[in-house]
Amino acid sequence: MPEILSYDFMRNALLAALLVGAVAPLVGIFLVQRRLSLIGDGLGHVALAGVAVGVLLDNQPIITALIAAVFAGVAIELIRVRGRTSGDIALAVMFYGGIAAGVVIINRVDGSQSSNLTSYLFGAITTTSTGDLIVFGVLSAVIIGVTLALRHRLFLAAGDEEYARASGLPVMALNITLSVLTAVTVVVSMRVVGLLLISALMIVPNAASQQVARSFRSATLWAVLFGMLSAVGGVVTSFYADTAAGGTIVLLAIAIFLLVAAVAALVTVATAHRHRVSERHPHEHGPGCGHEAVPHGDHVDYVHGSHLHAPHGGHYDEHADHATYPGATDPSDQEHVTR
Amino acid sequence: MRVTAVHQDSPLRGAPPAIRLDHASFGYGGRPFTEGVNLSVAQGEVVALLGPNGSGKSTTVRGLLGLTDHIAGSVEVLGTPLQDLADRSRLGYVPQRHTLSSSVRSTVREVIATGQLASRPWWRRATAADRATVTEAADTVGLADRLDSDVATLSGGQQRRVLIARALASRPDVLIMDEPTAGVDAANQVVLATVLRRLAALGVTMLVVTHELAALRGIVDRIVEMDAGHVSFDGTPRQYAEHRAAVSRAADAGHHHHYDVHHHDDEHDEPSGVLLSGAGPMDGPVEDGES
Structure with a gap:
């Protein structure tokens, strides 16, 4: 003990x-x-x-x-x-x-x-x-x-x-x-x-x-x-x-916050260059919008001409065609491939 | 949705109006902000409520929702006097809000599900049917693929549709919307209009407070205009267009004051023909893809 x-x-x-x-x-x-x-x-x-x-x-x-x-x-x-x-x-x-x-x-x-x-x-x-x-x-x-x-x-x-x-x-x-x-x-x-x-x-x-x-x-x-x-x-x-327990607890909580915030910021920066926003896109994809919907990991892509659009916040990301990369199994890998 | 089933199963003739105001006035702190308002909305009808700021349209609509005091006159919702209306979720409310509160993370699904809270006791959990209704509501507003997105990442127009879905989640008999298209960009207005058209086609009764009649073209069955606390016009879109044209002609001819309705907003000065024509910039390709 x-x-x-x-x-x-x-x-x-x-x-x-x-x-x-x-x-x-x-x-x-x-x-x-x-x-x-x-x-x-x-x-x-x-x-x-x-x-x-x-x-x-x-x-x-x-x-x-x-x-x-x-x-x-x-x-x-x-x-x-x-x-x-x-x-x-x-x-x-x-x-x-x-x-x-x-x-x-x-x-x-x-x-x-x-x-x-x-x-x-x-x-x-x-x-x-x-x-x-x-x-x-x-x-x-x-x-x-x-x-x-x-x-x-x-x-x-x-x-x-x-x-x-x-x-x-x-x-x-x-x-x-x-x-x-x-x-x-x-x-x-x-x-x-x-x-x-x-x-x-x-x-x-x-x-x-x-x-x-x-x-x-x-x-x-x-x-x-x-x-x-x-x-x-x-x-x-x-x-x-x-040390004083109360103060130590609060300082540790703040340290955790700073650490988590720093890691979150690093992740955002690290993934930013692999994040391609599609062309200006006035049309909103949705069920029955006329574009073929393709389930893609945790979200749905829409076939837009020769490429895929993935909803991301208020815009669309360019996602690579699944069929082009049959070797990739992790959807998050596929997302980042550019053609 | 059940709203539609109710309307299709029950004969509309003889059914009580969805909303009936008889010399009703609403206000704050015991002081009336509207005069006696007479207004009736039939079941399945889509009514646009227009009027300049301070005309009493918001006060009236908020009175229906119990947010302003009901001071005088009678108010009935589906035949039940307002003060006896036990189940307020029969009125689905879509507030005027540019964005949802973003102080904490929440998903589209979590926000829509809050629309059902008032219709079940606090100790009862959401059933599988409740959860299916949430998905269905998201689908109706075209957000089924965003159910697990953080609402703060959505555009203003999409957030507006989350609020519509939240109102639909309680399976209301009447939808009351406050400025659903205000402050939304053109592309999202088209989508919003499509959603409203879809709801209208389903037979959902709607009372829409708006400044932007053009965005609702072809959806609205009747237009009611309020001014200075009372109803100043009540008729079809065509009659309203003629009414506006007559007011304009009178103004041009210098006989402005022959009419008790004046120009209040720039929005109202649009050419009357716009209201009647079927195809315009707002009838975009989305609508074609929809049908």
Whole structure:
């Protein structure tokens, strides 16, 4: 057994990281879609006020943080619906009021050298107890269950709110659900990456997954994979390198994003010279367009005079005639042959 | 598609109109933006709704969809009062949108499938029949070969057709389109017109808000023009052409104000004959290949 697994607190830490790594990007993709990437940050600020109240009452800070964050999540949606400019300012007052109250109350209770405060702001994953882990596990299961059950509806409400409303979906309820899911994710993640870094774990894995995915489904799966990789990798790295776990997780997530983006850019450059766009093409090929359709690997080519046109984005690529190259078996090889 | 089956099986005579507005007014925040609008669309009919910006045509159409407040008058959809319409997916909506949201990746198939969400409860998954309908809808708009493409890579006209397919995926009884041809290049307008013609031939009832009548030539059965919150013209394309010609003649003769309909847009100043002639630049080769 590797050294890291011989400690109880590290086993708990790794399990907590795995949960958070999966849950945060799963919810985060809808925030990216709604262009509300920073909302998790705001909810984290308000959650700190909840933590402070828990510390003050000598109660479970997780429960009070959950109440504060969910309350703020619902409030955000109600304020957004009004659509006034003052709504933006109301959000700012709520967010900064939350973090300011949190800092003041915790320092008042614990003294100015409070380690409690930093552990909530930047995470203290190695202090995760088995009891915490059970609470995180239950909350994560709820988040995953609700998100998976409603993912198509959340996707539509986030992508085209007007159409969702016209087709009779309860858009307001869906938006509040997403807001509450975000709030619960913030609270589950606060011990792992800290309230100030939560947004990063919700958003950065999605930024990376957008570079490789072609569908919403695959983007979600990639984001969860990148999230778990960063969270678990970050905890392991922090154990051996003796660094702060929360910050290490976020830096690893950013490193993955940069690596994926660089590879994606290289692939684009490497394939660009083999990508021939056909002549200006006002006619659009389609079923029954008069041009013979030829299945070609994962797409359909159209016989256009002596050559093949393959739909690619808004234009057509020149694809070589299949019959000319009987030796080539991989469709991607055939694509690149020029005559 | 089922839409066609319904229309072919049921005798149109005696059937309730697809849409009936009786002195209906819509608006925002309790304030009406339209006067009492009277409008009836029969099942299987294709109606173009014209009018300058601010004429109330969008407010009316969005009112039918529940996006603006229904303030007064009566509104019926297939014989059911609007406020009692439980299944809103009977109205398929194609919003005016130049592009789809591109903040995250999604495929044509994923976007079209969202059109079915409102017609089934949240715990029920898409059935094989639902998935077949998605493919069928994509085929109707000529995008069957792009089902797994990222929508962000499609042209504006193709994205517009994805939105039409999304509306078709719920098997609606009426399609409501807001400016389907606006901002689309000529080649894609031809394809869009072909798609609309195909839908019309299938017997799909359509209410099309548009500025570009030329692109819809031969598809539209009736033209309704709105101005300043009320209906200012209602008739066949031929009558509309004559109406426009009369308005032009009056304007030329300096008797402009004898008519209560004025020139609002440059688009309306096209020669009347264009509306009636069968062959024009818009009846391109695609249409021939289609038949």
